[in-house]
Amino acid sequence: MSLTLRGWMWMKLYLATTNLHKIEELKNMLREAGLEAEVHTPIAVGGMPEVIEDQDSFSGNALKKARALAALLPEDGLALADDSGICIDAFEGAPGVYSARYAGEGASDEENLAKLIREMESLPDGSRGGRFVCHLAVVSPRGEEHVFEGEILGEILREPRGEGGFGYDPVFRPVGHDRTTAEMSASEKAAISHRGNAMRKFLGWISASYSKVQ
Ligand code: IMP
Secondary structure, X not given: OOOOOOOOOXXXXXXXXXXXXXXXXXXXXXXXXXXXXXXXXXXXXXXXXOOOOOOOOHHHHHHXXXXXXXOOOOOOEEEEXXXXXXXXXXHOOOEHHHHHHOOOOOOXXXXXXXXXXXXXXXXXXXXXXXXXXXXXXXXXXXXXXXXXXXXXXXXXXXXXXXXOOOOOHHHEEEOOOOOXXXXXXXXXXXXXXXXXXXXXXXXXXXXXXXXXXX
């Protein structure tokens, strides 16, 4: 279903996440795109409601998070939720939707990264492919919904490299690049990343929707 943006001159976007890395990346992308929107975190509406991420798809979890926040928003608000993860070819797409808790419930990024390095130790060069996936769900308070998908293919290194990014970035080297996404600047990563690719689809859609009413 598509959103109706009738009469909206100024949009209020609410990011349905408490992950500070995601908030920073999403805000930077929106700023660089020059989208005329107020961008808020869930703090603006009293905090992110608790959401159990029990769906077996990125879209399912992203929609759950966006719907939970949309229920708290003013009429001119839009909830934007990111569900993302890393999918390893040799593991048939795992950890996928479980990426944030790969090393157990409440695991840190460092623990998850260490587990991935360990589990992939015996995989030979040439069998270390994977992808980052991001599904961005947009939900309005009236229940209109849309999902935008992005991904990036890469190879998983044996040792971490770089200080930027978060999560699995230090071992993820995108296809066609020499550096990991942790060795790239925020805008270099955004130009090729799963989140950047999903965000560009969202921005294309939102500007088309805007131009319809202007
Ligand atoms: P979510 O909060 O359930 O979407 O968890 C996503 C998890 O996937 C994060 O905790 C990270 O471990 C991983 N992840 C998602 N996007 C990225 C990225 O851009 N770089 C590195 N790791 C990521």
